[in-house]
Amino acid sequence: MSPSGAEVIRQIKSQIDEVDPSEVDGAASNGNGSRPVLIDVRESEEWDAGHIPGAKHVPRGYLESRIEGAVPDRSQRVVLYCASGNRSALAAHTLQELMGYENVESMTGGITLWKDRGYDVEVPQSLSKEQRERYSRHLLVPEIGLEGQTKLLQAKVLLLGAGGLGSPTALYLAAAGVGTLGIVDDDEVDLSNLQRQVIHTTEGIGTPKVDSAERAIAAINPDVDVVKYQTRLDATNVMEIIDGYDVIVDGVDNFPTRYLLNDATVRLDIPVVSASILGFDGQLSVFKPHDGPCYRCLYPVPPPAELAPSCGANGVLGVLPGTMGLLQATEVVKLVTGAGEPLVGRLLLYEALGATFTELKVRRDPECPVCSKDPSEISDEEMGVFPDYEAFCAAAG
Ligand SMILES: [Zn+2]
Numbered sequence: 001m002s003p004s005g006a007e008v009i010r011q012i013k014s015q016i017d018e019v020d021p022s023e024v025d026g027a028a029s030n031g032n033g034s035r036p037v038l039i040d041v042r043e044s045e046e047w048d049a050g051h052i053p054g055a056k057h058v059p060r061g062y063l064e065s066r067i068e069g070a071v072p073d074r075s076q077r078v079v080l081y082c083a084s085g086n087r088s089a090l091a092a093h094t095l096q097e098l099m100g101y102e103n104v105e106s107m108t109g110g111i112t113l114w115k116d117r118g119y120d121v122e123v124p125q126s127l128s129k130e131q132r133e134r135y136s137r138h139l140l141v142p143e144i145g146l147e148g149q150t151k152l153l154q155a156k157v158l159l160l161g162a163g164g165l166g167s168p169t170a171l172y173l174a175a176a177g178v179g180t181l182g183i184v185d186d187d188e189v190d191l192s193n194l195q196r197q198v199i200h201t202t203e204g205i206g207t208p209k210v211d212s213a214e215r216a217i218a219a220i221n222p223d224v225d226v227v228k229y230q231t232r233l234d235a236t237n238v239m240e241i242i243d244g245y246d247v248i249v250d251g252v253d254n255f256p257t258r259y260l261l262n263d264a265t266v267r268l269d270i271p272v273v274s275a276s277i278l279g280f281d282g283q284l285s286v287f288k289p290h291d292g293p294c295y296r297c298l299y300p301v302p303p304p305a306e307l308a309p310s311c312g313a314n315g316v317l318g319v320l321p322g323t324m325g326l327l328q329a330t331e332v333v334k335l336v337t338g339a340g341e342p343l344v345g346r347l348l349l350y351e352a353l354g355a356t357f358t359e360l361k362v363r364r365d366p367e368c369p370v371c372s373k374d375p376s377e378i379s380d381e382e383m384g385v386f387p388d389y390e391a392f393c394a395a396a397g
Helices: 005-015 021-030 044-048 060-070 087-097 110-116 129-134 145-154 166-176 209-220 238-242 255-268 320-337 389-395
Strands: 017-019 037-040 078-081 104-107 156-160 180-184 225-229 247-250 272-278 281-287 346-351 356-361
Touching (some): 078 110, 087 104, 145 320, 156 166, 166 320, 255 272, 281 320
Parallel strands (some): 037 078, 156 247
Antiparallel strands (some): 281 346, 346 356
């Protein structure tokens, strides 16, 4: 007579080593190099509902095909767990008897007993079926994956301006699933904007840019909350508007606002991804307070007024803000997910006619009037100090 399922499990458990959750918890926290690799052999839905922090996920159905990816060294100590300790016992038997793993154990009682004992459980924010599909190309790159996508969905990014730079940035950040996009812009859509401000349409002419941008974003991705500020950023509202955002995308076209923004973000410790464009030239940098230079370290005094784009209408190649805006969007995704090396302490110059990129190192100025100070010492009076702007532009002739 064939043995019952329960009998098989009893037999197999007698042939493998079992370990109590208390020992697994102790081994995980002692950090002395003998830490076992913890493998969760349950199904994906069970894993998503909560797992032991630091564990790797190898469902039992994929055990033979994926275990070597998770544990290449067969002499490594491996502890398997499931819900109650049965599936992990069967999996341990397979690894030990069929695959030559020398040091395999199954955790008794599974994650159920682990939880009952009050040990830590990590619950990943789960994505809906639709989100898994929408962000599947992110989930496939290890540098982003579920963790990075979750960070993007929880991120709050503020865009200063829904113009040439803000348009492509907003479209791609919305598509990437940045959960909250704040947009500051007091302007209305004008026919002359449409050569480069791709978030707006001919139909939207005459309507506020924040509304036009909101419509486009909603059409791309319903996961994104748009927060609209139909106003100009100034000393009276800057702290209130930017507080609580994780990253700020600076697409403003005037120096006084840049100085003001710099001083406020240094005070609140918010990184700024900054770009500017003129003609066929673009530049880009990331100002991460106290980690790299700030805008005032780079430009201790305002550049000559004739270079100030906002002093008058200047020409620009329509696709250039697209290029620079998407480089900004890339830096935002990197800052939010922690992937790669952000453009901190580096200034990237792009010259479209010659198709050249040049990178300059920029250093923190130890004498910087803003970022050399303790943030709490930056007073309201010192913020955004800038020469009279009308006079500044008038001097440009
Ligand atoms: Zn500085």
